[in-house]
Amino acid sequence: MDERLEQAKKIVEEMEKESSLSKVEEMVKDNKITFEYKEKSYRVRLLNLKEKEELDQLRRKKFGQLIQDKDILLEADLIKVLKTRNIDIEEINSDIKKLDAEDLDIQLKLGDAIHKDDGETIFKRYEEQIKEIRLKKAILSTRKTLLLEFSLENQLLNYVSQIITYLSLDIQNEDKTWQRMFKTLEDFQIYEDEDLINRAGQYSMLLQYS
């Protein structure tokens, strides 16, 4: 019975993998991603030149607002404040750099072992070391991200992602033509269905260059 269950689980996993692969294949075929949501078709696409200019204009405007707000600190100032509370971001950066160098060193050793065909035991040993280093790095990076989350730079980045979603989301009309989902930024900001915005945001970040 256990064996049959195991087989069934494997089949389900394979099916899920194939379905995910088909979805990714569809996403990669074009520089636009089309998706269905609540029986309507939406797509996100790359920004055109006019939209890029609009993005730039909105970003500059937001920067002007943020820089005047005394409660919002620039990253460099936030780092200084954190240091007075014995939280050293420079030290975290230096630890991340050291881990990067270790990762690179072990990767080169593993590459050499693969080239010499040193065997699976040695490959596995290096693989475990790499995984351990990456886990340590992920913990440090997450800590750093959380500590700097409210810096001016990060708030601006979050705002830019929202604007990209606002500018790049289209909805399909009944005659199969496409039109911008939101006519104005205000329409976007007061839109209630967060699930749609989040999904569109994730897809649009996959398309655009960071």
Add this chain to the structure above:
Amino acid sequence: MNIYSLLRELAKLTKSQNLFIATKEISSIRLFRNTFNFSQLQEIYLNYLYIYDIIMKDIITDKISKHVIDNEIYTDAYMLWRKENKYKEDTKLSKKRDLHLVVGREIKFPKRG
């Protein structure tokens, strides 16, 4: 499985690799619907197609074990090592070649007249 692992899986498929090779040889065959303005996702996928093309060639020519392709860490480590080593080999080769261009005791130009 995250999207990047799925992109790797897609790039490894025989049909994807065949298409990738065909696009290099036949200009009318295209990988994507768009021919310019590639998305970040498409650029990453192209990079994986290139990586797995090299890995498969090295497996076929018995340079590496076929298990390398099933493990992302092995694949990346091998590609990194390969790049590093190729750079060293290329530098060595170019230094050797450059030596021939230096006029010294070993190189005697014919006398004129």
